[in-house]
Amino acid sequence: MKASVRAQMSQSLNLTPQLLQSIRLLQLTAPQLEMELRQALDRNPMLELDEGDEAGETDADGHEAAADEASYEAAAWDELPEPQFLSGVSGGVTVGDDDATARIADGVSSDWRVRLLDELRLDWRAADLALAAWWLDRTADTGLLEGEPAGLVAEGVAELRVPASALEIVRQRLLHGDWPGLCAADAGECLAAQLDRLPADEVRALAHRIVREHLATLARHDARALALALGCDVDACDRAVALILSLDACPVPMPVMQDDDHVIPDVVVRKLGGVWRVNLNGRTLPKVRISAHCESGLSGASGDVSALRGLLDEARWLVRGIAMRNDTLLRTTQVLVERQQAFLDQGEEAIAPLTLREVADAIGMHESTVSRITTGKYIQTPRGTLELKRLFAVRLEGAEVSGAAVKAMVKRLIDAEPPHAPLADETIAGLLARQGVRIARRTVAKYRDQLDIAPARARQRPSIRAQAR
Structure with a gap:
């Protein structure tokens, strides 16, 4: 084996604590940033809550000074790749999204069986509650039994040593209880139990016949056969x-x-005097500042105050990082609103093609910065509260419109089609071509699948009156 020495040059970027903090603040959502600021207020005495002015919407003028002061740091973190490893949470996921039970009110179980038993405990006897729990354990999340009632009753008699009549009585109580249709043998019995809770009349009686005897015909949408079978007008x-x-x-x-x-929207946009104006939603975040009293006291202090000076530097980095984040968010949103004014005025069909690179070039930053600042952030518009990512749209190949706009056009045409003569994919492509949008039939089929819309032959719904003739 021959040993050798080789010289190699490499280039790397050293991430300072300030840089790491700026990156992390940039990709935090509004709830995450609020939590971050409140934790900082609790652990750092150099920070204080700014209560001088009422927090409200803030426009670009309020961020110019802070942006100029922090602009020299932008080039460093602007060129970094997506740093998912730099933060404990991903910028695209809000707190609580990984655990759906976090959004359920305190004291309420996520298991519907437990919730129902808690309700029944107020009126039912302990012996009946035990039988109810046995039935619920054999009920799927759809509310229907996971087997035939007769077979389950036989199983319960052998396991619980109770009469079959007692088990069936409890099932009927659940079936016709506060959650009507629960523990039903099939969809027909479930729907019939719900009908029993409604006032008795001719319509309910006819509906009972359908769910008991003609449910399969109803599921096939065979209107003529259903009308003939019922023998009614x-x-x-x-x-x-x-x-x-x-x-x-x-x-x-x-x-x-x-x-x-x-x-919670991070940005608010509204049209005033014919001009779209963008403002940060300052009501969602606490405003923090350096404590002037502590800063002045520390400047004249003697002795070892290195720990306090470290806290002061940390507070300054945090305030600067927040200013950088807010300024980047505001400038990015202003470009998005400027490029998508037609969408805000006219709707989904007018959304223009727009990429991360185009926005990044407009604000003088890197694409990764635009990606971080728009992920998980929301904008409140007259058309509803939307994620900022919704304002980006991929250009349709060979056309001057975006794929999102064409998808909205496809949906509009299908929504307006006559029920007895649905539009085929080829017909939709022809109608779009008349509007100057030329796409292939398979592209229409792709967008239709993404919209969860069935093919034309499955959308045909002849009316009962037309078939009765």
């Missing part, structure tokens, strides 16, 4: 079908959610 049949469609196929209710389970 068309109007009565229509009312019975509408009543069935108003029922819940899954009798298990969703858990009660917290009142504050909603998206």
Whole structure:
């Protein structure tokens, strides 16, 4: 083996604590940043809550000074790749998204069986509760039994040593209880139990016949066969079908959610005097500043105050990092709103092709910076609260429109089609070509699949009145 010495040159970027903090603050969502600031206020005495002015919407003028002071640091973290390893959480995931039970109100179980038993415990005897728990353990999350009732009753008699009648009585109580349709043998029994809770009339009686005897015909949307089987007039049949469609196929209710389970917009945009204006939503975040009292006291202090000076430097880095984040978010959003004014004015079909590189070039930063600052951030518009990523759109190959706009056009054409003559994919492509948008039939099929819309032959729904003739 021959030993050798070789010289090699390499280039690397040393990440300072300030740089790491700037990157982390840049990709935090509004709830994450609020938590970060409150934790900083608790552990660092050099920071204080800025209560001088009421927090509200802040425009670009309020960030110019802070941006100029911090601009020299932008080039460093601007060129970094996506640093998922630099933060404990991903910039695209809000707190609580990994655990759906975190959004359920305190004291409410995520298991619907436990919630129901807690409700029944107020009125049911302990022996009946035990039988109810046995039935619920053999009920799927859809609310239907995971087997035939007769077989399950035989199993329960052998296991619990109770009469078959006692088990069936408890099942019927669950079936017709506060959650009607629960523990049903099939969809027909589930829907029939829900119908029993409604006032008795001719429409309910007709709906009972459909779910008991003609559920398969209803599922096939065979309107003519259903009308003939029922032997009733068309109007009565229509009312019975509408009543069935108003029922819940899954009798298990969703858990009660917290009142504050909603998206908090980071940016607000509104049209004033014919001009779209962008403002940061300052009401969502606490405003922090350096404590002037502590800073002045530290400047004249004697002795070893290195620990306090370290806290002061940390506080300055945090305030500067927040200013950089807010300025980058505001400038990015201003470019997005400027490029997508037609979308804000006219809707989804007017959304223009826009890429990360185009926005990055407009604000003088790297694509990775734009990606971080727009991930997990939301903007409140007159058209609703949207994720900033929604304002980006890929250009359709060979066209001057975006794929998102064409998808919206496809949906509009399908929504407006006559029920008895749905539009085929080739027909939709031809209609779009008349509007100057030339796409292939397979592209229409792809967008239709993404919209979860069935093919034309499956969308055809002849009316009962037309078939009865």
